Amino acid sequence: MTVKHVLFIVTNTATIGPKHRATGFFFPEIAHPFEALDRAGIAVEYASLTGGKPPEDGFDGQDVAQADFLASASYRRMSHSRKLAEVDVLDYDAIFFPGGLGPMVDIARHPEIQEVVRRAWNGGKVVAAVCHGPAALLGVKLDNGTPLLRGRRVAGFSQAEEDGYAREDVPFDLETALRAEGALYEPADPWQPRLVVDGRLITGQNPASGALVGEAIVAALQEQKR
Numbered sequence: 001m002t003v004k005h006v007l008f009i010v011t012n013t014a015t016i017g018p019k020h021r022a023t024g025f026f027f028p029e030i031a032h033p034f035e036a037l038d039r040a041g042i043a044v045e046y047a048s049l050t051g052g053k054p055p056e057d058g059f060d061g062q063d064v065a066q067a068d069f070l071a072s073a074s075y076r077r078m079s080h081s082r083k084l085a086e087v088d089v090l091d092y093d094a095i096f097f098p099g100g101l102g103p104m105v106d107i108a109r110h111p112e113i114q115e116v117v118r119r120a121w122n123g124g125k126v127v128a129a130v131c132h133g134p135a136a137l138l139g140v141k142l143d144n145g146t147p148l149l150r151g152r153r154v155a156g157f158s159q160a161e162e163d164g165y166a167r168e169d170v171p172f173d174l175e176t177a178l179r180a181e182g183a184l185y186e187p188a189d190p191w192q193p194r195l196v197v198d199g200r201l202i203t204g205q206n207p208a209s210g211a212l213v214g215e216a217i218v219a220a221l222q223e224q225k226r
Contacts, residue, residue: 004221005043007092008034009116009136010081011102012048014055017169024055026100029130029210030078031069033096036214042221044074045092049106049113051083057100058207065211084112089120093221099131099157099207104170108135121148121200126220130204130213131157138177150182153198155205158187 008030016023037044048054061067069075089095095116097103107113117140120127129136134156140148159175178185187205188194194205195212202220204213 003041003043004093005045005091006037006094006096006217006221007087007089008044008046008078008096008098009084009107009113010046010048010054010078010098011100011106012050012052012054013102013105016101016105017166017171019169021101021166021169022055022057023101023169024057025098025102026131026207027056027059027066027069028063028207029098029100029133031063031066032210033098033130033214033217034069034072034074035065036211036218038074040218040222042218046078046081047084047087048081049084049110051081051086053079054081055102057102084116089116089125090123092120092125093224094126094128094217095120096213096217097129097133097136098210099129099133101132101166101169103132103135104172104174107133108172109139114140117148118142124200126200126202126217128202128213128217129156130210131206132174134178134203135174138181147181149178152183152201153186153196154178154183154201155186155188155194155196155203155209157206158190160187161190161206164190
C-alpha cells in the first residue's frame with residue numbers, strides 16, 4: 001500500500017502586536033490533526049519559511065493528544081523543520097496550515113506561501129487549514145487571475161472569537177479578509193467546532209476544529225485511492 005504524505009507548513013513567528021505578545025503555532029492545532037493522520041497511517045512532515053524549530057503556544061499537558069505529540073518522534077522532527085523553499089509541495093498529497101496567531105504575521109499574504117498554495121492547488125493536492133491558518137489562502141490567485149477563495153466555502157477564526165481573544169494584537173481581522181476575497185465564510189458560534197469541506201479545500205474554525213480537519217484530510221486522501 002502506498003503511504004500518503006502531508007506537509008504541515010508552520011509559522012516561525014514568536015511574537016505579535018504592539019505589546020509583543022508571545023505566540024507561535026497553537027499546540028492542539030498540530031497535535032489533534034497529527035493524531036488523526038498518524039492513526040490512519042499517513043506520514044507527516046514539516047516545513048516553515050525559515051526552517052528550524054517553530055515557536056509554540058497553548059500547550060495543555062492534560063490533553064492526551066498534546067502530551068503524546070510532545071513525546072513523539074514527529075515533534076522532534078518538527079523541531080528541525082525544513083525551509084519551505086527547499087521543499088516541492090508536489091511531492092506531497094496534501095498541505096496543511098495550523099493556526100495560532102503566528103501565521104497572521106509571516107504566512108498571511110507572503111508571496112512564497114501564495115505560490116506554494118497555488119502550486120499545490122493546481123497540482124490536484126488537498127489544501128487544508130485551521131483557525132488562523134486560512135490566512136495562508138489570502139491573495140492566492142488562480143491561473144485566470146481570480147482569487148482561489150472566490151465562491152468557495154470556508155471556515156476560519158471568526159470576528160466574534162477575535163474580539164474576545166487577540167483583537168489588539170492581530171494586524172487584521174481574518175473573517176473580514178476572507179470575505180473580502182469572495183469566500184463564502186460559514187461560522188459556528190464562538191469556540192464551537194466547525195469544519196467546512198469544499199472539494200479539495202478543507203478548513204476549520206478554531207482549536208476545537210483541529211481533529212475534524214485531520215479526519216477530513218484522511219477521508220479526502222482515502223477517497224483519492226479509489
